[in-house]
Amino acid sequence: MKIGLLTSGGDCPGLNAVIRGAVLNGIKTYDYEFVGFRDGWRGVVEGDYMDLPRTKVRGLARQGGTILGTSRTNPFDGNGGPENIEIMLEKNGIDAIVAIGGEGTLAGAKRLADAGLPVVGVPKTIDNDLQATDYTFGFDTAVSIATDAMDRIRTTGESHHRCMVAEVMGRHVGWIALHSGMSAGAHAVLIPEQKVSMEQVSQWVKEVHDRGRSPLVVVAEGFIPEGFEEVMHDKGVEKDGRPRLGGIGEYVTHEIERITGIETRNTTLGHIQRGGAPTGFDRVLATRLGMGVVDMIHDKEWGKMVALQGTDIKRVDFSEALDGLKTVPQHRWEEAKVLFGR
């Protein structure tokens, strides 16, 4: 059996660990061969791939990024589609495709599997917003990078008696903001799932400042304050009304300073959260998912992805994973809120 791996969508610490886990399990347990498609679905559509012998995955668990490269190409674009991909697989003697990616990637994988192709998936996103899996690898790394950054932001904030704002990733959900904010002891956490007015945020900031502390506000890039859509439209935003990456932290900072009079600074963490080596937790999770997906291929269970449920690696249908985004539930927000303000 020859298996083709691809990494697609935004990169994520742990992608290389998945590749290593899959290749080692496949070679050692089943005597399988592996190839890696270059740059996500583009490599599949164009039949562009590299061999992945055991020597190629040596030491990969601790390496950030993806040795295969990634792109946001859709498998149905251009010369794609099930018929052409099937011809490519036959021509190259490839028996199965493993798509390692987030919602968009897995949606493409599902369409191909529905058309009868031997496709399976591994969930990936630092945002942790995929259903049917308790955690995605990359999330723990992002939270720990953001926590470290906030610890640093706080010491300079305290020296200057300033309010500090940290903007973290999370286009549609606030998991990174919630966890890094709790971990760093933030005095307010602003997430896409919860509308909060800038007056309320400013009150939390003032209460903290009044008791002699330097307030720390964490904001997810997808947060839209109450009554904010209008303002963002005026400033020019993307079609769905979502703030541009890097926009909301500046806005929140400006508003806090305007309303409270407290000197405030913003730091947008951006792609630092996605770079570098994965944490130990993410290395283990990614390795287990890579190993699990090969076991699933061995059982010819197509149209599924591997997932972490509790402490076990399970197999779930693509449709289960693609049933809307996993957002931060109300009770998790209420829990965090106890720590805000005074």
Ligand code: F6P
């Ligand atoms: O992987 C998802 C994500 O981390 C989002 O939180 C963020 O908005 C996005 O990636 C940015 O990715 P890129 O700049 O690669 O489009």
